[in-house]
Amino acid sequence: MNSQLEKIIKKYDSDKFRLMDILIDIQAEFGFISKEATHDVAKELNMAVVDVEQTLTFYHFFTQKSTGKNTVYLNDSAVACMMGREEIKKAFEEAAGCKFGENSADGLIGLYNTACIGMNDQEPAAIINGKVFTKLTPAVAQQIVSGLKAGKNVQDLYHQELGDGKNAAAEVKSMVRNNIRRRGQVILNDFTPGVALKTKLSSMQPKDVIDEVKKSNIRGRGGAGFPTGLKWDFCSRSTGEKRYVLCNADEGEPGTFKDRVLLTERPEMLFEGMAIGGYAVGADQGILYLRYEYKYLETYLEKVLEDARKDNRLGKNIGGVNGFDFDIRIQFGAGAYVCGEETALIESGEGKRGEPRDKPPFPVEKGYLNMPTVINNVETFCAVVKIIENGGNWYKQMGTEESSGTKLLSISGDCAQPGVYEIEWGMTISQMLEMVGASNVQAVQVSGPSGQIIGPKDFDRKICYGDLATGGSMIVVDKTRDMLKDIVLNFMEFFIEESCGSCTTCRIVPKLMKDRLVKILNGKGVMKDIADLEDWAKILPVSRCGLGQTAANPIATSIKNFRELYEAKVQKDVDYDCGFDMNKAVQASCAFVDRVPNAH
């Protein structure tokens, strides 16, 4: 066996629960995961080769072939396209001499697409050899390619200065910008690490912590909105030899990027929140599940962890509280939106395919390695720190009756000031649009593709759990956009690519719906197609997880709120059109015999 490979497998004790880490390291070391490497891993871990392949082939960033000496992953989310992705794509292709999905003939450059990389406020953006490039232009794309071909280091090809705040830190050195546009009273307010851990917990029992969190009424910020105090309470009451605290930093919902900003500017706060969670439920181990797209933050986050250990905010007897031990490790994903679903995240963390589990049992009963586990979003953990510092009552005064506190919004699309805003719950969409400098607005995509697309008649509605609930992704779409093509179609393609494929419903139906949408966009649609789409959408809610349950939302909510766009595109005088284009179908064979297709 290759000695490098042997070292990697040893590093993780040939533990099959660490298969993700092993594969990540192999991919990084060799640029791809060869057949031989797969066989060697299987042998060392005592698994069938297909068992290794089932994990390996699940993730976007694991490849079985080289992706070029230099690899460009260009974001293809809807907002990237709105901000001019097509031109950038062409420029890359011209400069590299190959198409997206291929490597250049000399193997120097590989061009690949990737789903939203969490940079919607600075698109078009790409990850090139692990470094993030934002606000690309065609000229810049060409410079990058010629630089890479000339053997330059990717960091020497930066076309912008380093970003603000910690983006410029020695361990990050990234051009990414925070774009923090509004600081509220909780998370983006001033923060001193360790206050909660060192001055509050010594006089609080774990149960008091849970009670304080309950009192604040905070609900999970990852989207589902489950009451955090209740979740911690359940976990602390479940039986198990060991407990775990997991942080969900998968941030895969297109259009959200606020966790990236927290990971950059508030990692001390996040780790403190996880430690508080550990204290509350009786866990001594935490895992930060971090999306692969944010790997550029790895060195920096490891340093923050190290500093926290030195400062007794992690480690043994934290804050001088006897027996309060807690430490955190970082677990990377490898490119799969569904791994943001909490049970898929656990599976992935255990080295498997990111397929969601059936619930019940819930993670609080049987989570990571089947032990009671708390999983919360980055923002939730951050907010808890302030709740412990200032009390649940203080927190509850902000926001509305049923939605307490503040919320970070990631706002992007057609607006003057895209970025992160910490608002109090209860703001209306109109107020939000004014805040971000948006005019001529056609629609707002609330909560990403899995949410809903709403029009002006709903702009008086409030952002809160009782009305427009959101994990924070807000995309503004102005009147110049072709909504069905630019937004709805892109989102359907996203769900199709990201489905784990376990459920029949989620694996099959979104594709059928997308094909029907394309038929309508091609001018071949009839009124019945709209009715079919509405009917088919009703099948998806019986899927196992939120991905499938919401995968019809781009089409279903756009039909509901913008039916006229569909009706304008279908043929009114035709009842039936199978969508088949004879002339197109025989194009290739006609060309072969030198004829022009002329079927009627």
Next chain:
Amino acid sequence: MSEIIKIVIDGKEIEATKGQTILQAAVNNGIYIPTLCAFDGIKPKASCRLCTVKVNGRAMTACTTPATEGMEIENNTAGINEIRKAIIEAIFVEGNHFCPSCEKSGNCELQALGYRFMMMVPRFPYSFPQRPIDATNPKLLLDTNRCILCLRCVRGLKDENGKSLFAIKHRGVHAEIVMDHEVCANISDEMAQKAMNTCPVGVIIKKEKGFDEAIGTRKFDKQPIGHEIENKFNQGGN
């Protein structure tokens, strides 16, 4: 001692043992809930979604949800059956199912469900995918044209070291079932037969034995799927 609890399915009160799934409780009481990916002796993973029922108004899969005291369950309702029928149709259009030429015809659970739910023509267009056939193994043929990705083979078939005979590769619409050629190289006749029996459709076929049971005389040719459960208490001539 096992604790007896009471649950209600479609208005009928039945008894269940604590720890049983809704599906097990239903089957024991002669109530049919359609299934495809569930299989006796294999840990359930609710992927076909056919056994979806409504528990206190919420959609849940009967094969994985434990029965608990006082549960109100809707099963055989027009709304739920319409979704089940749509799922069956979706499965048919996803693959290539040419029943008359399939060794599993008459013993195929998908085909039987098509009949039971009176599927005429699927509401969705066929996708006619191009899928591979793997005939390299001496005992087993793998025709993935008919695969419905129920993962019964993946979950249920392991060698003596716990290694998988079959696995799923890729994800979403690209997902496919593959055989582990090393693990399957010296597969026994019994294991090959077990593999064929585990597959609800005609993907995993034991080689060198075809059509020895005449079409028309096979399991679901005689009785529609589910009747063995529904007739549980009517047998023995009473």
